[in-house]
Structures are given as structure tokens and as C-alpha cells.
Amino acid sequence: MLDMDYSPLLLSLKVAAISTFFVFLAGVFIAYLLAKRDFFGKSVLEALFLLPLVLPPTVVGFGLLILFGKKGWIGSWLVEWFDFQIVFTWIGAVIASIVVSFPLMYQSAAAAFESLDERLSNAARTMGASEWRVFWSVVFPLAWPGLLAGLVLSFARGLGEFGATLMLAGYIPGKTDTIPMAIYFAVESGQMEKATFWVVIIIVFGFSLILWVNWWSKRNIRRFTRS
Amino acid sequence: MKHFLFTALFAILSIFLVGCSESEKPEEAELLISAAASLTDALEDVNSTYEEQHEGVKLTYNFGSSGKLAANIENGAPSDVFLSASSKDMNDMEDKELILDGSRENFTSNVLVLIAHKDSDSRIDSFKDIDPADVDHFAVGEPESVPVGRYTKETLENLNLWEPLQTKLVMGSDVRQVLTYVEMGNADLGVVYSSDAFVSGDVKVLAESDPEWHAPIVYPGAVVKASKHPEAAQDFLDFLTSEKGEKALQEFGFK
Secondary structure, three states, X not given: OOOOOOHHHHHHHHHHXXXXXXXXXXXXXXXXXXXXXXXXXXXXXXXXXXXXXXXXXXHHHHHHHHHHOOOOHHHHHHXXXXXXXXXXXXXXXXXXXXXXXXXXXXXXHHHHXXXXXXXXXXXHHHOOOOHXXXXXXXXXXXXXXXXXXXXXXXXXXXXHOOHHHHHHOOOOOOOOOOHHHHHXXXXXXXXXXXXXXXXXXXXXXXXXXXXXXXXXXXXXXXXXXXX | OHHHHHHHHHHHHHHHHHHHHHHOOOOOEEEEEEEEHHHHHHHHHHXXXXXXXXXXXXXXXXXXXXXXXXXXHHOXXXXXXXXXXXXXXXXXXXXXXXXXXXXXXXXEEOOEEEEXXXXXXXXXXXXXXXXXXXXXXXXXXXXXXXXXXXXHHHHHHHOOOHHHHHHHEEEEOOHHHHHHHHHOOOOOEEEEEHHHHHHOOOEEEEEEOOHHHOOOOEEEEEEEOOOOOHHHHHHHHHHHHOHHHHHHHHOOOOO
């Protein structure tokens, strides 16, 4: 094996895992809140949620810098009150990753919730189940295949995030060098061996994730339809 | 339908033909100048004065990184003058015999400057005064791939500051990004070319580097061998190295 630093792998996994955790919670919560509900401005709100999906990553990164930079709206406040800086830390990478992967989670969750048969939830309600119980015993298990797809997509997106991360977290070797960052700077400086190594790792990772989800959901859909 | 297609084709072809015949009028020379991105503001300023003084000459710029421009020219992209930000790319061109013999000349140079946000209360006035313990984030170009980063590394190594600053270094993917890190106040200090600091209103220059600390940052220019207007191209290059041209570039922070 090549003699090199493996910290980008650990850092990437840490960043993607933490960001996916928050994205999953927020995505499921907001999607459930908005599903089956119609109100003035809902389409505008949804378009806003999906915006990071279509914007160039540098635009997202710039926006995040304006919010979380040392002199940014939220950033300056954090520095003043908690002496806590987000720019140029791995937490910056987590935030960038959350913002760009949230649309994927939201969209999967919204689709999963909207395709559910409302009568099943209502049946549970007529039997006296609380809203909390309805969600955990009926809605969540039925929506799980869709939610899992969103979860995996978010994780993969977080793992590959580059543009916004470079702007917010910067490239500090040993501190904020995720795999995509390592690849970019390896290619730019002509270290093709190093670049190839990380490229292979990230392809194998992404491919197995998608393969596993497809296999898993196929198996489960079969089980659902059979029963 | 077929008839329509032929008409359309004919129309398009005739536009091309008209375009070709126009550019071959003998008195009028359109000079295509492939120039390093850092020269953008300075050259656009030179443009009108030069065109006024040289009737019939029209300057068209193509800005990009020196390496990319060199590759374009090698692959046959039309170009009359090549203005590079690095000797290395010009050497490559020379080796491949893509530039006119004897036309190569260094027309300007740059120095490194230490910058901080304009509201910074830093009292540093020399690279030597940098105290690693006082710095949270120090923005530099990535030394393996960005020329300004390479010069910065040489400088800081010379001053024995590279190692102590190691954990504070934020590496930009080009010189503009280094500038942005400092402009937005996220990095306390940064190192860019003086010409970059010059065009930014949000940073102040704390110190200039000593030319002895790093390899010289010179900008070589040359006439491209495939040029259709080699004389007009040489005239332009001569203008840049003349006192007038030098002054015009100095107004934008070049040395």
C-alpha cells in the first residue's frame, strides 16, 4: 500500500456521518410536518429547501461564508458570545455538508410520506392512538424504504461535498482535508498516484452504498407486497 | 423542408465568409493577446490608450491561467502575443518552438505582500514580525499547485516561519481565494501578489517581501510563432516594456 496519510478517510466519514444524522432528523421532521398539508407559500418554501441542489456549490459556499464567517451574521455572534469559530474547522465542513444534502433527504422523505395511505393512519387514530404513536407505529415503518434511500443519498452527498466545503472549512492539511479535498489538490499538483488512490476509495464506497440500498429495498418491497 | 435547410445552410456559410474576408483587410490588425489572469485589470486599462495611439490595431484579450493558455496555443488556438505569469510555462513554449526567436522579454514583475483585513489592528510591518502564536489562520496558496503558494513557502521557510505556522495555514486553490479569505475577515493574515492586493478595497498591505527570500516573480512575454501579425505583436510587446507601459502596469501594483 502507498505510504500516506489516511486521515482524510476518517475525517470524511466523521463529517458525513454527523451531517447525515442532523439532515435525517430535520428532513424527516419537516417533511412530515409539511406532507398532506397545503398552505399559502408551501411551494415557495419547498423551492427554498431544494435550492442548494441546483445552485453551484461556490454560491452555497459564499452564502455560508456570509452567514458563518468571522464577520458574518451568525458567525460574528458566535465568536462574540462563545468565542467559537466555524470557518476553517471541520464543523464548517459538517455545515456545508448539511446544507447540500438536506434537499436529497427532504425530497425522499416528502415523497415517502405523501405516498402513504392516509386511511391507515386514520384507522390507528380511531383506535385511540396518539399522534406520536401513529407516527412511530404506522407512518415511520411504512415510509422507511423511502427514508433509507434519502439517508444513503445524503450520506453519499456529504462524503463527496467539495465546493462549499472548500470555501467554509478551507484546506488545512490534517484538520479539514476531506477525501474530495485531498483528490483536488493531489490532481492540481500532479500527484496522480495519491489522487487515484482516493478516487478508487470514494468510487468503491459510493458504489457499494447504492448497491446495498437497491438490494435492500428490492428485498423489502417484495416482502411488503407478499404479506 | 429540404429547401429550407439549404437556405439556412447557405445563410450560415455566407456569414462565415463575410467574417473571414473582413479580418483579412491588410491595414487592420486584430491582435489576440493570451494573458495571465493576474494581468486582467492592468491590461484592460492599457487597452484604450494603446488603440488610440496605434490606429488600425485592435486588442482582444484572452485571460486565463498561464498553463492553460500555453496548452491552448500549443493546440493551435489563434494567438499573437503570450503574456505569462510564470517562466516555467514560457520555457515550455520556447522548448516546443512555439514562440518567435528573440521576442521573449520580461515585461514586469510582482512582489509578495502580507495582507490583513482593512479593519485589522495588526501592527506587523515586516514578514519577520509574524508571530505564529498570535495568528489563528494564515491564508496561503497551496504550495504544490499554486505559484503564489510556492513563493510564499520559500519566503516563510527562509524566515523559519513555515514550520511554526504549519497548523495555522489555510490553503487556497488560487490566489484570488487567498485574497477572499482575508477580505471576508476569516483569515487574520494572508500572502498574495502586490497586484492582487492592489485591486481589493477590503485588505491592507502590512509588508512587502524581500526579493531575496524567494525566486523572482517575473512575467515573460513573447510573440507567438503562428501569429499573422508578428510586427504589430512585437510593437505591443515593446510598448509594455517601454517606460509608458511600465508605468501603466505599476499603477496596478506591478513592479
